[in-house]
Amino acid sequence: MTVEGTVRAYTSDTRLQIMQSLERISSTVATAMRASSTFERIHGAPPVINDPEVASWVTRHASLVVGEGNAKEWEPVSVGDDMAEFNDRVPGVYFLLGAAHDNATVSSRGIEGHHNARFDWNEDCLSLGVEVFVRSAVDFLS
Structure with missing residues (x-):
């Protein structure tokens, strides 16, 4: 199974925390189902922050x-x-x-x-x- 999506947040730190949580959840669910998981991060643009x-x-x-x-x-x-x-x-x-x-x-x-x-x-x-x-x-x- 493949799950794809984008992560948007108002700060780069928040985006990193979300990505780490998604990776942890993916791994935990796969382990619970006696499966394996691969989590690939493709870094897009950081949040747009106006001056x-x-x-x-x-x-x-x-x-x-x-x-x-x-x-x-x-x-x-x-x-x-x-x-x-x-x-x-x-x-x-x-x-x-x-x-x-x-x-x-x-x-x-x-x-x-x-x-x-x-x-x-x-x-x-x-x-x-x-x-x-x-x-x-x-x-x-x-």
């Missing part, structure tokens, strides 16, 4: 683009992305763009998320993201 100062700065610029009250600093969300590698080296921010159509259908599962054949995103949001980047970069360089 608070950069996040506030970009939020201010995003507010100029999408209107006051529409750009929000969220509680942490679990994203797995190579951006984490950059943020480990230099202060940075990973931000999300609302991409739902104004008339998006909400099912019992909510609006369909990324990595789903039914995901239908509003490409008009791309220009908003570009404008946030440009305003932030111009202000940073001036």
